[in-house]
Amino acid sequence: MKRPLKHLHKRTTDKHDFFDALFDDLVVFILSKLSSTASSPSQFINILSTCKRLNRLGLHRLVLSKAGPKVFSIKAKNWSEHVHRFFKLCVNAGNLNACYTLGMIRFYCLKNRASGLSLMAKAAMKSHAQALYSLAVIQFNGSGGTKRDKDLRAGVALCARASLLGHIDALRELGHCLQDGYGVKQNVSEGRRLLVKANALELAFVIRAVTSASPSRSLSTSSVLTWRAVDYTVCPLLSDYGYNVAVPVVQPVNWFMREWFETGPGRVEMVAGLRLCAHIGCGRPETRAHEFRRCSVCGKVNYCSRGCQALDWKLRHKMECSPEEVVGEDNNGGAGGGGVDLGNDDVV
Template sequence: MRTRRGISYPKVNNICCEKRREGNENMIHSRKRFKPSSGTPVVTLSGQCDFLDTLPDDIVLFILAKLGATAGCPSDFVSVLSTCKRLNALGVHSLVLSKASPKAFAFKSENWSESAHRFLKQCSDAGNVEACYTLGMIRFYCLQNRGSGASLMAKAAINSHAPALYALAVIQFNGSGGSKTDKDLRAGVALCARAAFLGHIDALRELGHCLQEGYGVRQNIVEGPAVFGSSQRP
């Protein structure tokens, strides 16, 4: 439509098309997750900012390590790893897994799976002493992998892990995983004494029996009952 001065009004259809085109472009852009530039928070689908992406890796690792160390069950920690790719990658860092609490990988037997086995192995490979002991016990007694299980328990025992020391002592006493001739009573007593020194009650009680009966060690009818009695005290 033209005016007297020769100026044309834009057609109504053109205006509607342009507005529709602009609206579609805005809708497309709003669906995209913008990659952050340096120090710029990410825009989420709801239009809010994701400030997690502005944090450096060392701070995120520190937070995840604290979370893993205080987790009350596996889902408390594993559910966070499934939040995004970045948390999933940083969550399995050795600095995080080495400090994970025993409850973070305390999988129940009905929930045991290959992924649980893999996660527990990642923790043990990261140097988590409790994970080494737990995976060692599972492999030795449940999966019948004696060599690997004993090796993992020994790895924990080297780091003065009392339950691992006592578990190895029981293996030496019983000759578990081998024949009766594979028993090493002296080694069992030595491991038991070390675990008892670290405060393991069952090891202290077993050491008392060994001293009293002369089992793997020279009999001492005075020290034996005394050691056994100390294990009964609260």
């Protein structure tokens, strides 16, 4: 424990600076709480730029290890070597959010596949649900390698572990895998049960969001939810059984990747023929040509996973796909886009 003042009890003026009188350990503790609850990167950076002491203690290992996911919510246009260095400091401090975010950026955006996988694996081994699910998607697609590098069983195992941690997308993905016999022995009833559970968790999420935003307001049958510049009027009920799905919380790194490949340095790859996942909240790009599967009805949209396909179908694609096929597909279980054809990797 360190005192910042050499003569704490010596009265030199009529007024004391009580901040300077605080022990370093106490300031670090306060900063770690602030970093874990910061609502944006700028909020945390403003604290560091307040004075030299806060700048020094704000980069303490404990403070960086507690930084929340929103501290890493940066825009693609703001990416720089200084930002990269800050991420590495947080990774070295053991911050799992930094490991996951930097891992995704290195793997997909900077094309440093080995380092990106290593960072995501580091977070996954500490039970980071998002990292587990992202690794599952990589295994399902063989991302960063060839078609032969797919490992469906590993993808299912990673989804199962993420679903136990309450990850809704992983739970939905696992349900579709069991229902279709994809990477695991087919069990339709268990797959449907997991899909129902995923939708129940979604409904609970919406109820909490609505009641916390307006406690005196009762939950209506429909509400307007926003994906940045895209608005969807959706009903916060079950998504796979004829109802519209609620908009979940999107991870900052997903927005980063979409911006990187749509308007940032990665747009050159998109022009060259690679595609982004059509689900607006995903942002994952192909790492090789024809890596993602396409809609079997219109052939105009592509998805990295069954979870993204199911969500996008209820949010948007149901209204854009071929009208002649929509009625028949809804009667077959509402998975959207004609279901999944496991015999052809390019069709969902």
